[in-house]
Amino acid sequence: MHFPTPLSLLLLGAGALALPASPQAPLSVPHAPKDAQVLVLGGGMAGITAARALHAAGVTDVVVVEAGAELGGRMQSHRFGARGREYTVELGANWVQGTRRGDGPENPVWTLAKKHGLKTQKSKYFDGLTTYNESGQVDFRHHVKASSKNFDRLVASAGMRVPEGLVDASARTGYSLTGSHPHTAEEMAAEYYQFDWEFTTSPEESSWLACAWNNNHTFDTFSEVNLMSLDGRGFKTLVQAEAAAFLKPSQIRLNSVVTRIKYDAHGVEVTLADDTTLTAEYVICTFSLGVLQHGDVEFEPALPSWKVEAIHSMTMGEYTKIFLQFPENFWFPTETALFASRTRGRYPVWQSLDHAHFLPGSGILFGTVTGAFARRIAALPRAQVLQEVLDTLRTMFPGRAIPPPDAFFYKPWGADPRFRGAYATWPPGFVAEHHVNLRADVGAWGVAGADAQGRGQEAGRVWFAGEAGSLRYFGYLHGAYFEGADIGARVAQCVLRRGDCRGLEHVEVVRNVRPYGGV
Numbered sequence: 001m002h003f004p005t006p007l008s009l010l011l012l013g014a015g016a017l018a019l020p021a022s023p024q025a026p027l028s029v030p031h032a033p034k035d036a037q038v039l040v041l042g043g044g045m046a047g048i049t050a051a052r053a054l055h056a057a058g059v060t061d062v063v064v065v066e067a068g069a070e071l072g073g074r075m076q077s078h079r080f081g082a083r084g085r086e087y088t089v090e091l092g093a094n095w096v097q098g099t100r101r102g103d104g105p106e107n108p109v110w111t112l113a114k115k116h117g118l119k120t121q122k123s124k125y126f127d128g129l130t131t132y133n134e135s136g137q138v139d140f141r142h143h144v145k146a147s148s149k150n151f152d153r154l155v156a157s158a159g160m161r162v163p164e165g166l167v168d169a170s171a172r173t174g175y176s177l178t179g180s181h182p183h184t185a186e187e188m189a190a191e192y193y194q195f196d197w198e199f200t201t202s203p204e205e206s207s208w209l210a211c212a213w214n215n216n217h218t219f220d221t222f223s224e225v226n227l228m229s230l231d232g233r234g235f236k237t238l239v240q241a242e243a244a245a246f247l248k249p250s251q252i253r254l255n256s257v258v259t260r261i262k263y264d265a266h267g268v269e270v271t272l273a274d275d276t277t278l279t280a281e282y283v284i285c286t287f288s289l290g291v292l293q294h295g296d297v298e299f300e301p302a303l304p305s306w307k308v309e310a311i312h313s314m315t316m317g318e319y320t321k322i323f324l325q326f327p328e329n330f331w332f333p334t335e336t337a338l339f340a341s342r343t344r345g346r347y348p349v350w351q352s353l354d355h356a357h358f359l360p361g362s363g364i365l366f367g368t369v370t371g372a373f374a375r376r377i378a379a380l381p382r383a384q385v386l387q388e389v390l391d392t393l394r395t396m397f398p399g400r401a402i403p404p405p406d407a408f409f410y411k412p413w414g415a416d417p418r419f420r421g422a423y424a425t426w427p428p429g430f431v432a433e434h435h436v437n438l439r440a441d442v443g444a445w446g447v448a449g450a451d452a453q454g455r456g457q458e459a460g461r462v463w464f465a466g467e468a469g470s471l472r473y474f475g476y477l478h479g480a481y482f483e484g485a486d487i488g489a490r491v492a493q494c495v496l497r498r499g500d501c502r503g504l505e506h507v508e509v510v511r512n513v514r515p516y517g518g519v
């Protein structure tokens with residue numbers, strides 16, 4: 001499909017004559033009229049925020065290309081329940097995580113929630129938690145309290161290493177060095193609740209330093225408040241209402257799966273699954289880390305090796321909520337329960353939506369599994385998962401007759417080709433230079449002014465934005481927001497200055513600070 005040549009593009013072409021042309025950087029005047037100045041690939045939080053930043057800078061010739069049938073990405077609501085008892089539940093993001101502390105900075109997701117009148121309710125993860133082990137209800141809240149203290153020590157010790165430039169290690173190393181050694185099922189469940197439930201990965205699989213600054217930037221900077229969306233429009237309404245305020249329907253192409261991104265000195269050509277091609281001066285690709293790792297989209301020319309290494313060095317986490325609706329509430333009166341299985345991570349966290357604060361009378365309870373255990377259930381038949389879940393509930397509530405549920409649903413995010421996982425998590429082997437390279441644009445047509453590391457090079461044609469690229473807030477909606485806003489503003493400068501703009505730095509070869517000797 002071809003859009004008429006926009007007026008802005010014609011004016012831009014004329015203006016080009018007035019500007020001094022640098023001999024190294026060919027003018028980015030398109031050879032042929034483009035379908036848009038910028039294609040934003042993906043209509044989640046990062047994509048819509050990037051489009052908004054472009055728009056705010058005066059670049060309005062933008063088209064958003066989205067594979068799904070609606071905007072929102074990993075904000076995905078679902079009508080769940082038996083006939084006549086359906087409720088809106090969130091399969092993906094559900095909480096505004098951190099609001100505002102005093103007159104400090106405000107979480108932009110909270111700003112959006114207020115702007116669009118989102119219905120929310122505070123979640124209390126630690127007040128009045130009910131705890132269970134394989135013998136039934138057992139009060140081990142003292143272990144949960146201790147695990148909070150252990151986490152504080154982990155985060156504080158990281159805070160001493162970062163400014164000194166000390167090497168990263170796994171969060172397990174950090175826990176051990178600061179005196180935390182969980183052994184029993186209860187201690188492990190308490191640690192899981194504090195750590196894996198947030199990061200999706202275990203302490204062994206996670207960076208000590210990055211988990212600490214990720215936690216601090218969200219919960220210290222913004223606040224410890226977690227607001228659960230209970231909005232009947234779905235949490236995604238934040239992205240959809242925001243898009244409706246500045247994008248015309250013709251600027252949003254839904255049900256459009258990108259299969260190839262071709263780029264050269266003159267621009268980009270994006271191919272869709274139905275063989276439609278769209279051309280533009282720049283693209284901003286906001287596909288998840290999982291989608292990039294899986295090679296769902298072909299890049300032509302292939303992405304440079306420094307980019308490929310960065311993509312494969314971060315981890316796409318798994319986080320699966322398992323929803324059950326029962327005829328009536330037989331479970332705990334608190335918001336949340338923690339189950340200590342002797343297998344760490346086996347159906348550990350349970351949240352009641354049939355609670356005075358949330359959806360009273362709904363009969364809905366949901367459990368969460370993460371990481372390797374979430375990948376395990378993704379590979380099982382649904383009937384087996386249901387059986388295991390009911391067995392777990394019967395273990396937690398011995399002697400209580402637990403009927404089969406009236407409704408049962410879960411979405412394994414890793415199996416969805418639009419996402420291939422839940423959200424990014426930072427492993428110990430992902431170093432600072434990998435992060436720089438994960439964010440960096442590719443497809444620069446000139447290297448004028450670049451130093452040996454490629455810093456200060458001309459901007460590329462293909463830019464990347466999304467939660468995974470956020471140094472401070474990877475994994476979170478606000479991470480996606482900040483990345484979209486930053487990259488959108490940078491690309492706007494490239495468009496407005498006709499290519500006379502800088503790309504992000506990248507590192508050609510990531511080396512050890514000091515090579516291992518004699519290995």
Ligand SMILES: Cc1cc2nc3c(=O)[nH]c(=O)nc-3n(C[C@H](O)[C@H](O)[C@H](O)COP(=O)(O)OP(=O)(O)OC[C@H]3O[C@@H](n4cnc5c(N)ncnc54)[C@H](O)[C@@H]3O)c2cc1C
Nearest residue numbers: 042044045046067073074092093094095258466467476477
């Ligand atoms: C289960 C779960 C729970 C979460 N809980 C929270 C929470 O409570 N609070 C919080 O802050 N964050 C939470 N998150 C994380 C949050 O959802 C993400 O960080 C955020 O939504 C990512 O936004 P994004 O724009 O970077 O990516 P996405 O939302 O993934 O947007 C990318 C878009 O690209 C599209 N796409 C992919 N491939 C193609 C293709 N080939 N062609 C065209 N389009 C394509 C996708 O359909 C998608 O719409 C959760 C995530 C999950 C999965």
Ligand SMILES: *[C@@H]1O[C@H](CO)[C@@H](O)[C@H](O)[C@H]1NC(C)=O
Nearest residue numbers: 132133134135136138139185
């Ligand atoms: C559950 O905890 C109680 C109290 O500490 C203990 O007696 C019991 O053995 C535990 N059950 C299992 C299966 O570990």
Ligand SMILES: *[C@@H]1O[C@H](CO)[C@@H](O)[C@H](O)[C@H]1NC(C)=O
Nearest residue numbers: 155156158159160212213216
């Ligand atoms: C995180 O915050 C704590 C408490 O304010 C602080 O002691 C620590 O140094 C911080 N850690 C990092 C990595 O910033």
